[in-house]
Amino acid sequence: MKASVFYRIAAVLLLLFAIGHTLGFRESDPAWGVDAVVSSMRGVHFDVQGFDRTYWDFFVAAGFSVGLFYLFAAILAWQLARLPAATLTLMPGALWAFALCFAAVTVLSWRYLFYIPIIFSLVITLCLSAAEWASGKQVSMPAAR
Numbered sequence: 001m002k003a004s005v006f007y008r009i010a011a012v013l014l015l016l017f018a019i020g021h022t023l024g025f026r027e028s029d030p031a032w033g034v035d036a037v038v039s040s041m042r043g044v045h046f047d048v049q050g051f052d053r054t055y056w057d058f059f060v061a062a063g064f065s066v067g068l069f070y071l072f073a074a075i076l077a078w079q080l081a082r083l084p085a086a087t088l089t090l091m092p093g094a095l096w097a098f099a100l101c102f103a104a105v106t107v108l109s110w111r112y113l114f115y116i117p118i119i120f121s122l123v124i125t126l127c128l129s130a131a132e133w134a135s136g137k138q139v140s141m142p143a144a145r
Contacts, residue, residue: 003088006131007081010124014074017120022067026060073098080131088135095135099128 028034041056076098080088088095106121 001130001134003085003131003135004081006127006134007077010127010131011074011077011081013120013124013127014070014077017117017124018067018070018074020116020120021070022064025063025067073102077128085135088132092132092136095128095132099125099132102128 028038038056041059042054045052045054047053080095102121102125106118106125109117109121
């Protein structure tokens, strides 16, 4: 399969991941029994460099930041799918870093989260890795003189 197909699959999954994360990270099920923790996160205020903040503020900022980075990664993957194979072979470091970043997200998801982010990050990692592997196979570069 061509690298562009793997990048497009990754882009769609990343977009879904971004939407799901952004809409869901602030939700909690009453059955979890975390109401007291959430109330404490929202209720305890402190001063940080002249700003009145709570841990809930930090949680929300981190959650939206992650959602934005997933959106950026989706756009990046879509753009990579549009590049010629010869161009992709010139940037293996960046492309493997992209795949390894999501491999790390997979490990973090396995350690701290649950099935949906584990599965999404694992499949995205596989797609990005397969795309980089396929991009190297698509073009045979002439030998250097």
